[in-house]
Amino acid sequence: MLLEAHGLGYRYGGGRGNQPWLLREVSLAVEPGEVVGLVGPSGCGKSTLARLLAGYEPPQEGRVTFGGQPLPRGGYRPVQLVFQHPEKAVNPRWTLKRTLHEGGAADPDLLEALGIQESWLSRWPNELSGGELQRFCVARALGPQTRVLIADEMTTMLDAITQAQLWGAVLERARQRQMAVVVISHEHRLVERLCSRVIELGSR
Numbered sequence: 001m002l003l004e005a006h007g008l009g010y011r012y013g014g015g016r017g018n019q020p021w022l023l024r025e026v027s028l029a030v031e032p033g034e035v036v037g038l039v040g041p042s043g044c045g046k047s048t049l050a051r052l053l054a055g056y057e058p059p060q061e062g063r064v065t066f067g068g069q070p071l072p073r074g075g076y077r078p079v080q081l082v083f084q085h086p087e088k089a090v091n092p093r094w095t096l097k098r099t100l101h102e103g104g105a106a107d108p109d110l111l112e113a114l115g116i117q118e119s120w121l122s123r124w125p126n127e128l129s130g131g132e133l134q135r136f137c138v139a140r141a142l143g144p145q146t147r148v149l150i151a152d153e154m155t156t157m158l159d160a161i162t163q164a165q166l167w168g169a170v171l172e173r174a175r176q177r178q179m180a181v182v183v184i185s186h187e188h189r190l191v192e193r194l195c196s197r198v199i200e201l202g203s204r
């Protein structure tokens with residue numbers, strides 16, 4: 001298995017202040033090249049689980065393994081996360097070129113597939129639309145060392161044509177590199193269309 005969660009438990013506040021467990025006994029496994037949906041009611045902890053799976057924060061119970069080992073602590077993250085709001089995911093004081101290079105040298109074919117125009121590279125994040133900025137976040141997350149992409153409502157704010165373009169580019173890379181994709185979305189039709197399997201995260 002490429003990415004596995006073994007009995008994860010998580011509660012905000014680290015157990016102080018009597019915050020209830022948000023996630024408990026969550027186990028899942030994702031294979032290379034698999035496109036898996038992660039669905040559940042609003043507030044059930046999908047985004048929190050995404051952060052645990054990407055290694056942004058540790059679970060309080062259980063563990064996440066990548067290729068059978070703990071997630072690497074430093075260097076490039078093989079499990080990349082793209083959020084719904086690109087403006088929160090970029091440094092407003094960096095040009096888009098610099099933002100892009102945070103994920104390594106950008107592949108020109110990928111930029112073209114994502115519809116990123118050369119002239120946007122010298123701009124600042126506030127000089128692009130949300131959809132244009134999200135293309136950069138997707139490009140940055142698709143560095144050659146990415147083995148799992150977690151797309152947390154990645155295209156929710158985009159129009160249908162842009163959605164199709166971004167997913168086309170992502171799925172093509174996933175096929176080429178045997179990269180796994182975890183799709184978190186409230187759009188059932190999108191999940192049904194993209195995913196070969198769906199994991200349901202229960203409500204509390």
Ligand SMILES: Nc1ncnc2c1ncn2[C@@H]1O[C@H](COP(=O)(O)OP(=O)(O)OP(=O)(O)O)[C@@H](O)[C@H]1O
Nearest residue numbers: 012013022040041042043044045046047048049186
């Ligand atoms: N930093 C935080 N501190 C305390 N509680 C938080 C924090 N972040 C999220 N929560 C709470 O944890 C719960 C789960 O949030 P999360 O964003 O993981 O759910 P979700 O399933 O992704 O929701 P949605 O589908 O609405 O995006 C929510 O009740 C939320 O209010």
